[in-house]
Amino acid sequence: MGFQMIHENYNVFDLQKSLEFYEKALGLHEVRRKEAQDGSFIIVYVSDGKSEFELELTWMRDMKRQYNLGDCEFHLAFRADDYEAAHRLHEEMGCICFENPQMGIYFIQDPDGYWLEIVPASD
Helix, strand or coil, X not given: CCCCCCEEEEEECCHHHHHHHHHHHHCCEEEEXXXXXXXXXXXXXXXXXXXXXXXXXXXXXXXXXXXXXXXXCCEEEEXXXXXXXXXXXXXXXXXXXXXXXXXXXXXXXXXXXXXXXXXXXXX
């Protein structure tokens, strides 16, 4: 029996803001969406177009506050083919939330507070 990772879900408060962030910060584009007939939720899958793995962004109509992410001790990691250019873009966007120069990595934070690790291509 085998398993393959196919997606990870993040619940988001403002779907459009999140879609714009993921496209600008990481080049992820919408590949499909599911909308509830009663309008109670929208699920959008975004991808880099290079791997089969997708990020699922779920918006819930009845959520009236930002999500509580606890201690934020979880993250997705992205390998940057041009680490320096990625760092400059994320600096300009003001979304870098933690840097570890000793390890050669940094983290960006999306509009809902999710952390995303950026690593150089050599890792």
